[in-house]
Amino acid sequence: MKRRKNYSTRIVPNTIISAFLLLLLACSAEEEVFIEDVPSEIIVKLEKAGFATSEGLRKFRDGYLVETDIYLTEEQIDALVPTEVETPTTEHYRTNNLVNGFRTIRVFMDPDFGNFMQNAFDDALARYNALNLRLVFERSANENTSDIVFEAFFENSNLLGFSAGFPTGGDPAQNIGLNTFFYNNANARPDAATTIAHEIGHAIGFRHTDFMNRAFSCGQVLPGNNEGDAGVGANHINNTPVNPEVGSWMLACSNNTNRPFTNADEIALIDTYDGMTITGNTLVCGGNNTFTLNNVPPGSVVTWQATPANILDQAAGNGATAVLSGISNRVSGGGTLTFNVVVNGVNFNVTTNIWVGRPASPSSLFGPSPVRYGALARYTSGAAQGATSYKWYLPYPYDQNATVVVDPARWGIVSGGNSRYLTAIVGPNNGLVQVMGVNACGTGGAKIMNVTVTTSGGGGGDMP
Missing domain, CATH: 2.60.40.10 (Immunoglobulins)
Known part of the structure; x- marks a missing residue:
């Protein structure tokens, strides 16, 4: 039986508050927050982990919805309970649970979603891949062999969707649900790609950007606006702003707008999942320019190619070092240098654009x-x-x-x-x-x- 068949039970109270995945209108003073059918020992564990259990915690399927769009099993909750508590006070955050290694993350999108959502899914994956992280996100056609699975479910409620927790054992959280009550061809919501990217963010270890003050993106939330510091499960990311950032992809609530990664979002992603980068002067004049591929995992096999051959001369170098020159001082134009890296049988391509010689004439x-x-x-x-x-x-x-x-x-x-x-x-x-x-x-x-x-x-x- 396919895993998505497990999503056939869809009975969820309509009064629930969903964190990022709430309509902004849903975050109103009239809403009630409550704890429903949650054992006291689960509440104690979550509070030890630093979560604010008054923020819409409830039983959900075989686990619990925490921060209202994070689906955690009891085993995952146990793994998040810290031995010491540190209180972060600044902006972008990640858990201690991250995805290990350089790897391709195969992501499945439920075929029940129409063309609009399929295109939004491709857009979300492209946003991550454009950063040359050590994680490459690839659309998968096979649900049963995928690392992350987006499943369609339907319920008439405020819940836009959820992520099944954070990474465990070095792997991303697998199951993500999106509510077709909101996400379908007829609605064509502008925030579709951002919502998909947001839930992938949780699956690879990111917490809400404004978890310490949900009012920033949600408006008034009762009885409090702090989801909890989560102890060592909410680690501040270097070089990100000291306050919640307008437009971040990991804000707690959606205002139904498209929000590509901000500069701080990109810093957070690169700091967490820094991939291989190319250094070298990308303007080639006379003589040789040396390019180096950095952060190459030990044991990798590295080759490279410069194109086109009528502009760039592959002068020397091997492995993670390439030495290039212009084919002639009378030639100018654009080219590319691509390093191909095989890491544990997985191919990674890292590319940089190069300009050879004097500029082209202005276009107009x-x-x-x-x-x-x-x-x-x-x-x-x-x-x-x-x-x-x-x-x-x-x-x-x-x-x-x-x-x-x-x-x-x-x-x-x-x-x-x-x-x-x-x-x-x-x-x-x-x-x-x-x-x-x-x-x-x-x-x-x-x-x-x-x-x-x-x-x-x-x-x-x-x-x-």
């Missing part, structure tokens, strides 16, 4: 023509691939640094001479406005606009 150039003598004119350049700054030329002769005057003797750059945006004062002569990208390899090709000057003016603006 916008601004007024004709222009009025003495006016201010604004010109905007499209991006030039590989550029770190920009250079402008105006109709000759011109001043590189000019002030605004009523009757300028020549064109002049008033502001923005090294960026994509230029403000110029119009001189008396017709000519060319030109913009070029610049990097350490040199100056790229120009984007050009012909401009003509009318005699009327004497100040004012042609700026769009």
Whole structure:
């Protein structure tokens, strides 16, 4: 029998509060919090672990809903009870229970969900994989061999979903439920991908970002706003903010908006599951550039490849070191360096983008023509691939640094001479406005606009 068949019993009181997975409207002063059918010894264990048992704790299936979207068995609760209590006071948190090693996490999405939810699921996995963590999340077609299983269930309540606790034995928590009362093609909720990513966050060991003050995302929650410090089960993550962060993927309550990872979220994930990273100067000019793959697990087999071959020369290096140069000083363009790492039979690809040579020509150039003598004119350049700054030329002769005057003797750059945006004062002569990208390899090709000057003016603006 498939595991998802075990979700056929769906009787849950409608008055329950669900942590992150509550509609924001559900977090209101009229709600009652209670403890239902929970043995006193379970309450004692949870309180020793630092959880606030007044926050909607209740019996749920073969275990208990804690923090109202964390499903824990009694065995998992026992594992969370600390021997000492430390009180964290800052923002992003993880438990002591994490997923071990470099590995691929196979995640199954119940086929009962329609296309909208399937696409949201792929989006959520892509958010994690974009960070090059030591965990790679992969869609699985086989529920019975998956590490994490998303199951569909239906109930008319405030419960959006739940995660079956935290990692145990170095493996992620396996079962996650999503309520099709909310998550279906007809509703197409904007928070779908964030909710999926949030529950995966619990499954790999993250607690609510604002667990110490749920009012931050939920509004007023009675009788208190603190889920509990959870002792050593709630460890502050280095370099994350001191207060709960707006937009974090692990906030306790949803406001039904899409929330990709914030910068602090990414720091928390990378600090917890730091993967292999590539260091080296990604701008290749003359000579050789050395790239190093860091944090490679012992015993791994590492190979690498640089593409395309008509731009990048694979000069030397082996294993976790690659030495590259441009194929010619007359060639410029973009390429990639990919390290392939085999860790215990699992393949990991770590890639960095490389630019060879001078920048490409800017993609566009916008601004007024004709222009009025003495006016201010604004010109905007499209991006030039590989550029770190920009250079402008105006109709000759011109001043590189000019002030605004009523009757300028020549064109002049008033502001923005090294960026994509230029403000110029119009001189008396017709000519060319030109913009070029610049990097350490040199100056790229120009984007050009012909401009003509009318005699009327004497100040004012042609700026769009």
